[in-house]
Amino acid sequence: xxxxxxxxxxxxxxxxxxxxxxxxxxxxxxxxxxxxxxxxxxxxxxxxxxxxxxxxxxxxxxxxxxxxxxxxxxxxxxxxxxxxxxxxxxxxxxxxxxxxxxxxxxxxxxxxxxxxxxxxxxxxxxxxxxxxxxxxxxxxxxxxxxxxxxx
Amino acid sequence: xxxxxxxxxxxxxxxxxxxxxxxxxxxxxxxxxxxxxxxxxxxxxxxxxxxxxxxxxxxxxxxxxx
Numbered sequence: 396x397x398x399x400x401x402x403x404x405x406x407x408x409x410x411x412x413x414x415x416x417x418x419x420x421x422x423x424x425x426x427x428x429x430x431x432x433x434x435x436x437x438x439x440x441x442x443x444x445x446x447x448x449x450x451x452x453x454x455x456x457x458x459x460x461x462x463x464x465x466x467x468x469x470x471x472x473x474x475x476x477x478x479x480x481x482x483x484x485x486x487x488x489x490x491x492x493x494x495x496x497x498x499x500x501x502x503x504x505x506x507x508x509x510x511x512x513x514x515x516x517x518x519x520x521x522x523x524x525x526x527x528x529x530x531x532x533x534x535x536x537x538x539x540x541x542x543x544x545x546x
Numbered sequence: 547x548x549x550x551x552x553x554x555x556x557x558x559x560x561x562x563x564x565x566x567x568x569x570x571x572x573x574x575x576x577x578x579x580x581x582x583x584x585x586x587x588x589x590x591x592x593x594x595x596x597x598x599x600x601x602x603x604x605x606x607x608x609x610x611x612x
Binding site for chain 1: 566570571572574575577578579584586587590
Protein backbone atom coordinates (compact mmCIF):
# COMPACT_ATOMS: atom_id res chain seq x y z
CA UNK A 396 0.00 0.00 0.00
CA UNK A 397 2.89 2.36 0.69
CA UNK A 398 4.45 1.48 -2.63
CA UNK A 399 4.27 3.94 -5.46
CA UNK A 400 6.20 4.58 -8.63
CA UNK A 401 6.66 8.31 -8.24
CA UNK A 402 9.80 10.42 -8.38
CA UNK A 403 10.91 12.68 -5.50
CA UNK A 404 9.27 16.12 -5.39
CA UNK A 405 12.41 17.96 -6.62
CA UNK A 406 12.32 16.06 -9.92
CA UNK A 407 9.53 18.32 -11.11
CA UNK A 408 11.97 21.23 -11.48
CA UNK A 409 14.45 18.97 -13.29
CA UNK A 410 11.60 17.95 -15.58
CA UNK A 411 10.86 21.56 -16.53
CA UNK A 412 14.58 22.18 -17.20
CA UNK A 413 14.72 19.11 -19.48
CA UNK A 414 11.61 20.19 -21.39
CA UNK A 415 12.99 23.71 -21.89
CA UNK A 416 16.40 22.36 -22.96
CA UNK A 417 14.67 19.99 -25.41
CA UNK A 418 12.50 22.68 -27.00
CA UNK A 419 15.10 25.48 -27.05
CA UNK A 420 17.88 23.08 -28.09
CA UNK A 421 15.87 21.76 -31.02
CA UNK A 422 14.78 25.23 -32.15
CA UNK A 423 18.38 26.53 -32.00
CA UNK A 424 20.09 23.50 -33.57
CA UNK A 425 17.52 21.75 -35.78
CA UNK A 426 20.16 20.48 -38.22
CA UNK A 427 22.67 19.15 -35.70
CA UNK A 428 23.68 15.56 -36.53
CA UNK A 429 25.99 12.96 -35.07
CA UNK A 430 26.49 9.23 -35.29
CA UNK A 431 25.51 6.67 -32.72
CA UNK A 432 25.07 2.88 -32.63
CA UNK A 433 21.75 1.82 -34.12
CA UNK A 434 19.77 -1.28 -34.92
CA UNK A 435 18.74 -1.82 -38.52
CA UNK A 436 15.69 -4.02 -38.87
CA UNK A 437 15.11 -3.45 -42.55
CA UNK A 438 16.86 -1.83 -45.47
CA UNK A 439 14.13 0.69 -46.25
CA UNK A 440 16.00 3.49 -44.49
CA UNK A 441 19.40 2.17 -45.53
CA UNK A 442 20.54 5.38 -47.18
CA UNK A 443 24.23 4.62 -46.61
CA UNK A 444 24.14 1.09 -48.04
CA UNK A 445 26.56 -0.33 -45.52
CA UNK A 446 24.65 -3.50 -44.72
CA UNK A 447 24.62 -5.24 -41.38
CA UNK A 448 22.22 -5.34 -38.49
CA UNK A 449 24.11 -3.26 -35.95
CA UNK A 450 26.12 -0.21 -36.96
CA UNK A 451 26.65 3.51 -36.62
CA UNK A 452 23.90 5.65 -38.07
CA UNK A 453 23.14 9.33 -38.32
CA UNK A 454 20.99 10.75 -35.57
CA UNK A 455 19.80 14.32 -35.35
CA UNK A 456 18.88 16.79 -32.67
CA UNK A 457 15.19 15.87 -33.01
CA UNK A 458 15.91 12.42 -31.54
CA UNK A 459 17.73 13.94 -28.59
CA UNK A 460 14.97 16.51 -28.13
CA UNK A 461 12.34 13.73 -28.11
CA UNK A 462 14.24 11.74 -25.49
CA UNK A 463 14.69 14.81 -23.25
CA UNK A 464 11.07 15.82 -23.75
CA UNK A 465 9.87 12.35 -22.78
CA UNK A 466 11.96 12.21 -19.62
CA UNK A 467 11.09 15.81 -18.76
CA UNK A 468 7.34 15.28 -19.10
CA UNK A 469 7.53 12.09 -17.03
CA UNK A 470 9.37 13.97 -14.27
CA UNK A 471 6.83 16.81 -14.33
CA UNK A 472 3.83 14.51 -14.29
CA UNK A 473 5.06 11.83 -11.94
CA UNK A 474 6.96 13.66 -9.20
CA UNK A 475 5.47 13.56 -5.75
CA UNK A 476 3.56 16.58 -4.52
CA UNK A 477 4.85 18.32 -1.38
CA UNK A 478 2.30 16.32 0.58
CA UNK A 479 1.66 13.20 -1.46
CA UNK A 480 -1.33 11.66 0.31
CA UNK A 481 -4.08 9.32 -0.80
CA UNK A 482 -6.28 12.17 -2.01
CA UNK A 483 -3.55 13.35 -4.37
CA UNK A 484 -3.24 9.75 -5.57
CA UNK A 485 -6.93 9.76 -6.23
CA UNK A 486 -6.70 13.00 -8.25
CA UNK A 487 -3.73 11.58 -10.14
CA UNK A 488 -5.62 8.39 -11.01
CA UNK A 489 -8.69 10.35 -12.14
CA UNK A 490 -6.54 12.64 -14.28
CA UNK A 491 -4.80 9.64 -15.88
CA UNK A 492 -8.14 8.04 -16.77
CA UNK A 493 -9.40 11.33 -18.18
CA UNK A 494 -6.22 11.88 -20.22
CA UNK A 495 -6.41 8.33 -21.58
CA UNK A 496 -9.98 8.85 -22.84
CA UNK A 497 -9.29 12.23 -24.41
CA UNK A 498 -6.11 10.97 -26.07
CA UNK A 499 -7.96 7.92 -27.38
CA UNK A 500 -10.64 10.19 -28.84
CA UNK A 501 -8.00 12.35 -30.53
CA UNK A 502 -6.27 9.23 -31.84
CA UNK A 503 -9.52 7.93 -33.34
CA UNK A 504 -10.27 11.28 -34.98
CA UNK A 505 -6.71 11.53 -36.32
CA UNK A 506 -6.82 7.97 -37.67
CA UNK A 507 -10.06 8.62 -39.50
CA UNK A 508 -9.21 12.06 -40.84
CA UNK A 509 -5.48 12.02 -41.57
CA UNK A 510 -4.50 10.20 -44.70
CA UNK A 511 -1.12 9.48 -46.23
CA UNK A 512 2.45 9.83 -45.00
CA UNK A 513 1.49 12.57 -42.53
CA UNK A 514 -0.09 9.81 -40.44
CA UNK A 515 3.37 8.58 -39.36
CA UNK A 516 3.52 11.59 -37.00
CA UNK A 517 0.35 10.59 -35.20
CA UNK A 518 1.73 7.85 -32.89
CA UNK A 519 4.58 10.12 -31.71
CA UNK A 520 2.32 13.08 -31.13
CA UNK A 521 -0.31 10.98 -29.37
CA UNK A 522 2.21 9.94 -26.74
CA UNK A 523 3.27 13.51 -25.95
CA UNK A 524 -0.29 14.78 -26.10
CA UNK A 525 -1.27 12.11 -23.57
CA UNK A 526 1.44 13.19 -21.12
CA UNK A 527 0.67 16.88 -21.61
CA UNK A 528 -3.09 16.39 -21.17
CA UNK A 529 -2.50 14.37 -18.01
CA UNK A 530 -0.20 17.03 -16.56
CA UNK A 531 -2.67 19.82 -17.38
CA UNK A 532 -5.67 17.98 -15.95
CA UNK A 533 -3.81 16.94 -12.80
CA UNK A 534 -2.48 20.45 -12.13
CA UNK A 535 -5.94 21.94 -12.65
CA UNK A 536 -7.46 19.44 -10.20
CA UNK A 537 -4.76 20.05 -7.58
CA UNK A 538 -5.13 23.81 -8.05
CA UNK A 539 -8.91 23.56 -7.68
CA UNK A 540 -8.57 21.89 -4.30
CA UNK A 541 -5.77 24.18 -3.15
CA UNK A 542 -8.07 27.12 -3.70
CA UNK A 543 -11.31 25.60 -2.47
CA UNK A 544 -12.61 26.14 1.05
CA UNK A 545 -9.76 27.88 2.85
CA UNK A 546 -10.40 27.94 6.54
CA UNK B 547 -21.55 8.76 3.24
CA UNK B 548 -22.03 11.62 5.68
CA UNK B 549 -19.39 12.85 8.09
CA UNK B 550 -19.28 14.90 11.25
CA UNK B 551 -15.66 16.00 10.94
CA UNK B 552 -16.43 19.70 11.00
CA UNK B 553 -18.32 19.38 14.27
CA UNK B 554 -15.67 17.15 15.78
CA UNK B 555 -13.01 19.63 14.74
CA UNK B 556 -14.91 22.52 16.27
CA UNK B 557 -15.27 20.62 19.55
CA UNK B 558 -11.51 20.06 19.66
CA UNK B 559 -10.83 23.59 18.36
CA UNK B 560 -8.73 22.32 15.47
CA UNK B 561 -8.37 23.95 12.05
CA UNK B 562 -8.28 21.88 8.86
CA UNK B 563 -4.56 22.59 8.76
CA UNK B 564 -4.08 21.30 12.34
CA UNK B 565 -5.94 18.09 11.64
CA UNK B 566 -4.07 17.63 8.35
CA UNK B 567 -0.71 17.89 10.13
CA UNK B 568 -1.79 15.48 12.88
CA UNK B 569 -2.62 12.71 10.42
CA UNK B 570 -0.03 13.53 7.76
CA UNK B 571 -2.15 14.68 4.82
CA UNK B 572 -2.66 18.03 3.08
CA UNK B 573 -5.29 20.55 4.14
CA UNK B 574 -6.96 20.11 0.76
CA UNK B 575 -7.56 16.46 1.55
CA UNK B 576 -9.32 17.33 4.80
CA UNK B 577 -11.38 19.87 2.91
CA UNK B 578 -12.32 17.31 0.23
CA UNK B 579 -13.26 14.72 2.86
CA UNK B 580 -15.35 17.18 4.90
CA UNK B 581 -17.24 18.35 1.86
CA UNK B 582 -17.98 14.75 0.90
CA UNK B 583 -16.04 14.87 -2.36
CA UNK B 584 -13.56 12.25 -1.25
CA UNK B 585 -14.08 9.11 0.86
CA UNK B 586 -10.94 8.45 2.93
CA UNK B 587 -9.27 5.07 3.26
CA UNK B 588 -9.81 2.98 6.38
CA UNK B 589 -6.32 3.92 7.58
CA UNK B 590 -7.10 7.63 7.35
CA UNK B 591 -10.52 7.21 8.96
CA UNK B 592 -8.95 5.32 11.86
CA UNK B 593 -6.27 7.98 12.28
CA UNK B 594 -8.96 10.67 12.49
CA UNK B 595 -10.89 8.60 15.01
CA UNK B 596 -7.71 8.38 17.06
CA UNK B 597 -7.19 12.15 16.97
CA UNK B 598 -10.74 12.84 18.10
CA UNK B 599 -10.86 9.93 20.57
CA UNK B 600 -14.11 8.72 19.06
CA UNK B 601 -15.12 5.52 17.25
CA UNK B 602 -15.08 5.79 13.47
CA UNK B 603 -18.87 5.35 13.33
CA UNK B 604 -19.31 8.63 15.16
CA UNK B 605 -17.31 10.49 12.54
CA UNK B 606 -18.50 8.74 9.38
CA UNK B 607 -22.05 7.56 8.77
CA UNK B 608 -23.45 5.44 5.98
CA UNK B 609 -26.36 6.85 4.00
CA UNK B 610 -29.19 4.95 2.37
CA UNK B 611 -27.65 5.07 -1.08
CA UNK B 612 -24.26 3.71 0.05
